[in-house]
Amino acid sequence: xxxxxxxxxxxxxxxxxxxxxxxxxxxxxxxxxxxxxxxxxxxxxxxxxxxxxxxxxxxxxxxxxxxxxxxxxxxxxxxxxxxxxxxxxxxxxxxxxxxxxxxxxxxxxxxxxxxxxxxxxxxxxxxxxxxxxxxxxxxxxxxxxxxxxxxxxxxxxxxxxxxxxxxxxxxxxxxx
Numbered sequence: 768x769x770x771x772x773x774x775x776x777x778x779x780x781x782x783x784x785x786x787x788x789x790x791x792x793x794x795x796x797x798x799x800x801x802x803x804x805x806x807x808x809x810x811x812x813x814x815x816x817x818x819x820x821x822x823x824x825x826x827x828x829x830x831x832x833x834x835x836x837x838x839x840x841x842x843x844x845x846x847x848x849x850x851x852x853x854x855x856x857x858x859x860x861x862x863x864x865x866x867x868x869x870x871x872x873x874x875x876x877x878x879x880x881x882x883x884x885x886x887x888x889x890x891x892x893x894x895x896x897x898x899x900x901x902x903x904x905x906x907x908x909x910x911x912x913x914x915x916x917x918x919x920x921x922x923x924x925x926x927x928x929x930x931x932x933x934x935x936x937x938x939x940x941x942x943x
Contacts, residue, residue, distance in 0.1 A: 772930035782813065794936055804832045804843075828853035850894075851911060852876065857892060872898045882910045884918040885938055891918070903931045915941070 770789040771777045782790050792812045799809040805823035809816060819841075821833040830847035845866040852861060857876045864871040875895045882891030891912040898905040903926040910919040918938040924931045 768936075769932065769934040771932055772925075775931045777932065779812070781815070795942075805830075822850070823847065826853065828855075848872075849874070851892070855892065870898060872896055882912050882918060884912045884915055885940055902926060 795811045797809050799807045804821040808820045810818040819835040829851040832847045835841045848863045857878045860875045878892030879890035881888045894909045896907040903924040906923045908921045920936045922934040
């Protein structure tokens with residue numbers, strides 16, 4: 768689900784807003800292949816490829832090594848971006864800054880806390896990400912369940928303290 772803030776408009780190809788002005792779509796995240804950069808994750812909205820990201824699980828935890836949005840060029844993350852740190856010792860904070868200084872994010876993790884997943888509530892972890900180096904500012908809250916992965920993500924974009932966009936993804940099923 769995605770909704771626009773006051774004075775903003777969301778336009779997604781092939782998706783019309785509902786009566787409340789919200790855009791709803793089925794999002795799938797699939798491990799498409801594995802290469803030297805990691806597991807390539809495909810994110811599709813209503814079966815249309817939107818985003819690729821390469822993830823690796825290693826000594827620092829779960830990291831992202833590369834990204835590509837639709838038909839854009841592949842962005843190599845230097846250094847790799849820690850999405851979920853290892854060992855899990857919340858509460859904990861860390862900072863990611865791209866080597867080229869193009870963006871900087873701060874992270875905080877809490878847990879274990881009750882997290883709702885497709886099989887009910889279980890102990891999990893919440894990661895809060897803040898990026899203020901771009902406009903609008905972006906905040907993401909991600910909920911992770913051990914053995915399952917990310918089960919919820921809420922992204923808010925704001926400009927001058929006012930919401931521009933609210934996007935929410937919730938895991939409802941796992942395909943084997």
